[in-house]
Amino acid sequence: MSKRKKRSTRKSGRKAAASSSGKKWFWLVAAMVLLALGVYQFFPDEGSQSNRKGYAHPQAGDYCKREPLFPANYGLQSPLLIDLSQRQGIGLFILEARQGGRSLHLPQWDFMGPLGPYALDEQGNIYLAPVPHVSLPPEALRHQNRIYRIDGQTGEASLFVELPAADLPSSRNPFGVMGLAYDCDSQTLYASSVAGSTPGEEKGRIYQIDVQSKELLDSLQDMDVLGLGIFNHRRGKRLYLGLARKPEVYVIELSDKGRFSGEPGFAFSLQQLSGGQYEQAHRIRFTRKPEMEIKAIEFNYTLMAASDPLRNIYLFDYNNKTDDWIFSDFHSQ
């Protein structure tokens, strides 16, 4: 018992000493915290929480997109459809969205070859990226990391930007840009590329591009992503990412200026949804309803995907109470 008391006395002595030095530490830490807060106030981190605003009216990030005007010059009437299915021919076809509607393909677009993802902006400009379609001539390999732009007024096609990649597309991974999404608020374009990725290394990138200056504003590295989709949640802007190697969708928060904020996190797995399959989210789209529509494919970094006629569509309803998505349906295209 006495031993215990002695120890206790020693302990209280130590406690007193510790208390005095603890106070010093407390003030030091408090000062540092205040200093950090001050610095933060003046130089806020681009992607920080305080720099993200919520949206009273949740909607798609490309809410401002509009149809190109030039098809009217060729006699096409709105509403229009963008057809990149290669069923009518190689490349872009613009169709009248009605039974027996006319279609438009300009010969000057041929240099772009087969095309995959696209995005529209508020001017009706169309951003497009090439994608190998079943066959791939060797000379087309080096063009896979390009984004083209078709002017919404004139229909003129031009190279918009060529993205830097970890490595060039090759016969072992002939893919480059896989997903495009436009954000109306920041007037920036997002592009995902898997160029240079190998079986052992995920070297894909996601870029934020200023559509005016063509400057690359921000990027995520070492992540292979197919589909991209932006949605303005009540709690902030979010970019949804369809992973290329797993049947999973990730999400990352975006700042007001559209910069990536934090790390991408798991949102949901397509495979674990009722009727879901082991396939990748290839296109992510938000309707006005709002509804999230995910078009999925079997993606293996081969040209096989192009010959697969099966596309499955996953639909999610927006839950206004929770500001989140609820899986509603799954069906084949």
Added chain:
Amino acid sequence: MNRYMSKLKRFEIVILLTKYLGRLADLRRWCRAFHFRSIFPKLFVTRIFGVKEMEAGKNFLSVAKFFPVLLPFLFFSCGSDEEQQDVSLTSAVLVNEAARERWMREIPAFRIYWEEIHQRLASPFPVLSLQPDEMDEQGRLAQQLALQNKQFVRDLFEPQSGQPLHSEVMRAAPLSQEVLTRNRLNCREGSCYEVQLYNFFFNHTTTAWVDVSSRQVLNVSVKSGARATNERLKRLAREVVLHTPAVLEALAVKPAVAKNLNSAVLPARCERSRHLGLAPVFEHGGRLLWVLVDATDWKVVGYKWMNGRLSDWQAKVAPISERTIQTEAVMSNFCEQSHDLQRDDWSMEYVLQPSDGLELKNLRYKDRQVLLSSKLVDWHVSYTFKKGFGYSDAVGCPQFSSAAVVAFRGPKVEAILSDGGDTLGFALVQDFRSPVWPLNCNYRYENRYEFYRDGRFRIAGVNHGLGCGVTGWYRPVFRIDLGEGGVERMQRYEAKAWRTLEREAWHLQEKQTEYSPEGYLYKWYLSERSGYYLEPGRGQFGDGGRGDHAYSYVCLCKPEEGEEDMTTFGPCCQEDEMQGPEQFLQPAEPLAGKDLVLWYVPQMSNDNRPGQEYCWAAVIVEDGRQKDISWPGTVGPMFVPFSE
């Protein structure tokens, strides 16, 4: 007392020893779990102690006395090379065992199920109902009401032939509250049921929502694939797996032990075959063994060891599917990996290339090098119904390649038999498929290398259709490099004599093409006095082939001209010599004293006329299920040795 304690302690130690030594068969797994390579000899363990003792942990005293001997083995044997080839713990393994007859003999429940299917198929109402113990009283009523609904049972017969199809009720259970709310269904509490009928031919599920209180079918819908699986099929899938030697070997336990392992059966996908998939999973040694069963063909597709606990996978879809198992097995065992094959007097290496099919390398016959490399670079497909419409299909690895038609499994070796059943030689065959062959615009090709005991060999391509319609033309592009890279000479039979080719050139095998009396077109000298004749296909090989009609291009061998793996090569839809290799003939260089390469592009057109099908495929009904059949078209030259 002390003595008693000491005895107790000793007893505890022995129990511990038994516990661990009784599972020595798992030591190899431990090594692998810690990323060591181990030869920790299963043989050593089983030979000294016997498998039975190891599994059951019996006779621990006889085992325990060897512990000091085993200990150094445990630590020092981790790290040898033998385990490098055993990838079963890290990669999927293909089994492809479809032993329906054996399972009918060995599994009574399977026999009963199969007989029941046949009984139902012979009846006017070919539906297998849900077993009574799988639903409650109201569920039984819901099933009965659904099966009386014409829309619900509209797909019981194949529309064209009228053949009965295997349909089976998978579920008759109350509708979830979520579905009721979403669809605004006004049902009295617990009175609305969901009945699901799976059609094994169409691979779709018809779902009926039934209100048993009003005895009404509220809604009927059809969706592709299976949406649920009944308990009977799950039990059968588990039994089938427990009767599959390859799986028992992977578990490294006897069937009696395997039966008692903690297990479950989860829904899985057979997305390529469009069949019903089930995945029995077994918890063993701190890991999960996932097995994929194709419950339409009753085939064990393959298995894969994964980390995790069974409790984490309740009410989920299996993490494996037909595609993931096949892709992983091919990528980890064959893609860009050289394998040796020795048989009869032949020896060779073969490699599955990303985009150039199965490449044959360093072929030797009786110690003589015959061929340096042969590969199938592309299949050009065009259709006469639309000019310029078609594809250049590369064949190769299922991931990270430019291939559009890929390997679903590794190569097979099969015997070549004469009509009388004598063995003439063997063939090395690699199959490539589009995702859902034989559906429209999907393709299936084969690399086929045949080796005969008399020294002949054939480089062939096989086309199983189906493509995008009739009037399809197929042009496989072969690159063939005979010899061993030395000085070679090529002659072509022309004007009744063999004439040496002086410069690079192409030639089309036409009706008026002249052959030697034996039917040879080229004579390829690999040395001063010996080499191989090239005998093109003219329908004489007895495989149903209708001739090669080939473009052949004799070129100088240059590494930059096709030696490396190529993306697609040449345009899809040219009907002339512009198939790709013609670019290597510009300018036509002299051939004398050089190493040569032959590019060989046969041509074949498909045919769907009944009884005359060629390069064609179809889906037929067999036992009420889908069965894919094909009428292959085979092209490619035979090489016949000569010595002067």
